Each structure stands twice: as C-alpha cells, then as structure tokens.
Amino acid sequence: MRDPDPELAALLADISACRICRDNPAGGLENALPHEPRPVCVASSKARILIAGQAPGTRVHASGRPFTDPSGDRLRSWLGVDETQFYNPEHFAIVPMGFCFPGQDAKGGDLPPRRECAPAWRARLMGLMPQLRLILVIGQYAHAWHLGGLRRKTLTETVRNWRAILDQSASECAVMPLPHPSWRNSGWIRKNPWFEAELVPELKHLVHRHIFDGDGNIASISTD
Template sequence: MKKTERGGDYIDDLRRRIAACTLCAAHLPLGPRPIVRFSPTARVLLVGQAPGTKVHASGAAWDDDSGDRLREWLGLDKATFYDDDKIAQMPMGFCYPGRAGGGDAPPRRECAPRWHDAVLDILPDDRLTLLIGVHAQARYLPHLKRMGLAERVARFGEDLPFVALPHPSWRARMFVAKHPWFADEVLPTLREMIAARVR
C-alpha cells in the first residue's frame, strides 16, 4: 500500500496493534505499555531510548526531568511538544525495560525491528529526525558507530535529515559544560529548524 493510500483507518489500526503488542512482555518487569506518538503530518521525529518508570506510569513520552531538559533544548512548550500533528515520538524500545547496572536497562532489541518501519512509513518524507542518545544513533547512523558521542553531535548538519543529540539525563549537564559549542552553536540552529517545521 502506498503512503498516499494510508488513511486514518490504517493509522488507527497501527496504533491499536502497537498498543496491544506483547512481543517482549516476559522480559518487562512492569508489563507492556508501549509509548509512541505519530501522525502523518508530524515533521519532527524524536527517536529516544525507552520509557523510564515515570513515563511508564503516566503514559506520556518524556514526562520527566529529562523531558523538561529536552524541551528546553528544543525551544518547545509542552503543548507543542505533545501535539502529535507536529511532533512524533518513537523510542528504540516502546516499553520500560527494567533496571540493569545501577540504571535503566537498554531498550529491548525486539521493538525497533518490529515497529519502526511501520511508523516511519506514516511520517512525512521531509521530516527532521532527532536521534537522542547512543542507541538511536547506533541504529540510524551506523556508519558513525566508532565515533564518540561528542563527535557525532558535532557533525550537526552533516547527516541531515538526522541530528545526533546526547540523552538529556542529568548527566547531560556534564556534556554541555564540557562542550560549550553545543549550547552556543547547535541548539540555536536546531531550534530554528524545528520552529520552521512546527508552525
């Protein structure tokens, strides 16, 4: 089926199928609760890691301190950030993966191969895709895998329509302090690019 033929019924059915997914339920300590948002008009896509416990509880992507920091970076208020017609949100793993090594476990590997292409096929071809954190970057910028995070982020503009960003956890304060060009050069331009797509 061509993208132009995929109407509301197809999209609603895809949302229902994702919501009912139990592909890796046996490995999820809090059970499945897929967190993903998309629309055929969303020209900005956020590809993150996986929901944390707060997001799992609320059902809203980036509904935590990391989300506050991300919205500040992107220059977006909550209303725009959660407007599905403008911003799509698709983590590498749609459900909370549990704990490992003193923090959250990596995203489950089953999710992206099962669902990402179907979601991407709904989105506009001229979208801007923000790859937030190393897991998203490993999948969508595999040719940069050997680079460090700062090197990938510093390539801002070279890999469009993909933009690599650090994950906005509390650790990001250290990244921003160590790399002042991120706040001085990358974020102002990124905000302009996003604003042009969400008007």
C-alpha cells in the same frame, strides 16, 4: 488521540497491545520483561518532526506519556517549545527505540531499550510517516538505527559532526544527532560547551521552521 490515517491508527493500536518483550522475548523467556508492558509511542501522519529517543523511564512508564520527566523539560528547552506544542501530534511524532520501560540495572540506571521493538515495528512506522522533514535522534541507540554510516565511533564525535550529518541527510529528511537530555548528562554538556552555543540555536531554528499555524506563519514559540 487517534491518527486520521486508518493504516497508521491500526498500527498504533497493534503497538499498544504489544507484549513481545514479555511473552516472546529475544533470547528466550529468561530475558522476559519483568513487569507488565506499557508501550509509549506517538506516531503521526501530520507531524513534520520526529523525536527518536531511547526508551521510557519510570515516570513515563507511570504516566504513559513520553518525556514527562526532567529529561523532557530539558529537551523542550533545547527545542524552544512549550508542553502544548510538544505534545501536539501535528507538530511532533515521538517514537523511542524501545516502547516499554526496560527496567533498571543494579546501580539504578535504566537498562538499554528492549531489542524486540525496533525489528518488530520501526520500519513499518517510518514507512507510514513520509511527511517527516526532520528527525532528531537522541542517544547512541537511536544514532545506530537512524544514522547508519554517518555515525562516528563515539556519541560525542557523532554529535559534534552534526553539521555534516544535516548536510548529507537534508535532501529528503534532515537528521540531527543529539545526546540524551537526561540530567545525568549535565557533565557532558559542561565539557562540550559548543553543544549549547552552536547546535542548540540551530536546533531551535529548524524546529521553528517546521512548526506552522493554520495561516502558514511560524507559530509563537519561546526561545528563552
């Protein structure tokens, strides 16, 4: 869907055509992306909530749509929204730290987000979305970019400090740190029961508060 803001629409078109990680990669051509880039990014001039993730995985690379995988199912359950609401750009902008699938390591895990993306695009994108009121930062790379001095030494410490981070950031655009919703993190969630008991209900509340229907009423959203 083309954004109605012409400047943002033009920037999204440039991002869609981006081949920096293949043609001019950080560290030289020996570090080039080994497959054809397919940037995945949903920026919006209307969304009040930004999901700042890591990078597309294999399924998202194939679909060209963010969070079309089990991680997306878990994330939507945390947010208390269905797919229609999640993929509505008037509700959510979805901008990962790296726009293209970075490939996998020797153990089959996804590599970190490509280093080229954030310096090339992120500040410009954020500057064209002043209407944002809540940023959900997912995983350590998004924490590092968005939280600055509010970030703690470990991901667990950062997420556990979510109340203070919300309080300190809420004057302009509130920020909430999250772990990655990957099923690889199921062990982390079991070891940290406070996450689903305390943070997730507040997360749903914040998301519901920022999603409105045309009459200004809270939209119907599942909280199961």
